[in-house]
Amino acid sequence: MEHHFDAAILDVVVPARAPFSATLKAGQVLRIIDLESQQAVDALFYNAADPGERYSAQDTLAAQARAGGRYDLSTGSVLRSNEGRAMATIVADTCGFHDTSAGACSCESNTVRFGQATRFMHACRENFLTELAKYGMDKRDLVSNVNFFMNVPIRPDGELTVDDGVSAPGGYVELRAEMDLLVLISNCPQVNNPCNGFRPTPIRCVVWEP
Amino acid sequence: MDHLDTMTPAQYRARYEALQAGARAKAGAMPDFGVKPAIGAGDVIAREVIPPGWYVALRLRRGEALHVENPHGTPGASVFLWNADDVSERFNAGDTAKLQWTTLIGGGRVLFSDMGRVMAAVIADSGAGHDPILGPSTPQTAGGARNGRDNLRSAAAKFGLGRRDVGPCLTLFAKMRVDAAGLPALVGAPPPGAFVTLRAEMNLLVALSNTPHPLATLQEATGEIGIVRYRAAPPGADDPCRCATEEAARGFENNDRYFA
Numbered sequence: 001m002e003h004h005f006d007a008a009i010l011d012v013v014v015p016a017r018a019p020f021s022a023t024l025k026a027g028q029v030l031r032i033i034d035l036e037s038q039q040a041v042d043a044l045f046y047n048a049a050d051p052g053e054r055y056s057a058q059d060t061l062a063a064q065a066r067a068g069g070r071y072d073l074s075t076g077s078v079l080r081s082n083e084g085r086a087m088a089t090i091v092a093d094t095c096g097f098h099d100t101s102a103g104a105c106s107c108e109s110n111t112v113r114f115g116q117a118t119r120f121m122h123a124c125r126e127n128f129l130t131e132l133a134k135y136g137m138d139k140r141d142l143v144s145n146v147n148f149f150m151n152v153p154i155r156p157d158g159e160l161t162v163d164d165g166v167s168a169p170g171g172y173v174e175l176r177a178e179m180d181l182l183v184l185i186s187n188c189p190q191v192n193n194p195c196n197g198f199r200p201t202p203i204r205c206v207v208w209e210p
Numbered sequence: 211m212d213h214l215d216t217m218t219p220a221q222y223r224a225r226y227e228a229l230q231a232g233a234r235a236k237a238g239a240m241p242d243f244g245v246k247p248a249i250g251a252g253d254v255i256a257r258e259v260i261p262p263g264w265y266v267a268l269r270l271r272r273g274e275a276l277h278v279e280n281p282h283g284t285p286g287a288s289v290f291l292w293n294a295d296d297v298s299e300r301f302n303a304g305d306t307a308k309l310q311w312t313t314l315i316g317g318g319r320v321l322f323s324d325m326g327r328v329m330a331a332v333i334a335d336s337g338a339g340h341d342p343i344l345g346p347s348t349p350q351t352a353g354g355a356r357n358g359r360d361n362l363r364s365a366a367a368k369f370g371l372g373r374r375d376v377g378p379c380l381t382l383f384a385k386m387r388v389d390a391a392g393l394p395a396l397v398g399a400p401p402p403g404a405f406v407t408l409r410a411e412m413n414l415l416v417a418l419s420n421t422p423h424p425l426a427t428l429q430e431a432t433g434e435i436g437i438v439r440y441r442a443a444p445p446g447a448d449d450p451c452r453c454a455t456e457e458a459a460r461g462f463e464n465n466d467r468y469f470a
Binding site: 052053054056057058059061062063065066068069070071072082084101102103104106107108109110111112113114115116125138139140141142143144152154155156158159160161162191192193194197198199 | 217219222223225226229230234237297298302303304305307308309311312313314322324325326327343344345346348349350351359372373374375376377378379387388389390391392393394395424425457460461463464
């Protein structure tokens with residue numbers, strides 16, 4: 001669907017490395033724009049009325065795989081909750097694939113991947129914890145997320161890697177909320193792997209009424 | 211020490227590619243973990259049988275091991291772990307795959323928590339495959355049959371935990387592969403007698419559900435799962451799981467700090 005920016009009900013530039021959160025009503029559309037290209041955007045979704053129901057990467061991928069679909073997300077993918085219900089649908093996508101297997105970076109996991117020297121570098125789970133706290137939630141509420149614009153191939157030999165992003169400047173993904181949602185976003189600060197082209201950049205989040 | 215905030219993109223890339231090359235070399239040279247563990251009669255703490263469709267909620271102390279047997283080839287068993295001393299620390303399926311650069315969690319691999327620590331090491335494994343990506347069976351996949359998601363939640367409840375404490379799990383005895391077109395599928399079924407042995411690297415709460423992988427043709431368990439909880443030999447500095455990959459070694463170093 002064609003959307004005009006002057007009709008948006010929310011239009012925010014999220015600085016490089018920063019967190020962001022917003023609530024969406026069922027039917028509203030969220031567009032996440034990768035302004036400068038190759039920027040991973042980590043996202044989590046909670047049922048706004050009952051946050052114990054939250055995004056489930058495994059429910060999402062199992063349902064998609066059982067329907068003959070791929071291991072990653074693109075237009076038509078339905079993001080499902082831990083109750084198996086549709087939380088959001090990807091209705092537009094200029095990138096083509098988005099990860100939901102690799103989870104979010106953290107200070108602690110960085111020490112395992114890249115050594116102790118990376119412990120005090122900002123990470124997505126720090127952003128998520130900051131945002132979760134605003135809604136009375138904590139680390140127990142952190143689950144595997146969606147990594148929009150992140151290129152994480154799972155190869156036939158089982159290898160899972162983070163490869164260079166392919167999203168172009170101004171590329172976007174658009175989600176339609178299927179229930180009232182709390183959306184948490186971490187504009188990924190990682191520079192130890194290629195997910196942000198080794199240079200985190202701003203993104204833009206825009207919401208429209210249906 | 212590298213000055214990480216001042217490195218150039220080219221320097222970051224070179225470092226990443228060196229780590230990736232190291233991980234690929236290790237993956238291609240994994241030692242054999244296919245021998246069933248010799249469990250001394252005096253080391254056995256408990257033996258149990260999980261009927262088809264059921265689950266157990268049990269504690270493992272650090273240094274104890276859980277040997278899991280699949281005598282009849284039932285198509286999967288899902289497991290989730292919490293640190294018994296701080297249940298906010300729990301199994302992290304994404305980190306377990308990403309940190310080890312692989313979705314193939316077999317012998318010599320470790321199960322990571324969300325805190326960069328090793329919760330358990332796969333000290334023996336018959337090679338039936340274990341999947342961290344697609345999760346347990348659910349009410350949607352299982353129809354009316356008992357399902358893994360509800361079982362893991364019930365097991366959590368037995369520890370006083372709730373729905374928000376159950377995250378993505380590991381499904382044992384499921385050889386999931388993604389083909390060249392990007393489509394996930396199970397490759398064959400687990401052979402009768404498949405086994406896997408997990409050694410606890412911290413005090414653990416364990417939920418183990420005898421229910422299928424969500425891609426199994428039959429969404430109902432077809433046989434019992436046997437478990438043996440026993441006292442394992444304490445891991446030394448030369449422990450094969452600790453030494454199997456650089457990432458496991460760094461995870462164990464985080465454990466050493468935690469327990470120091």
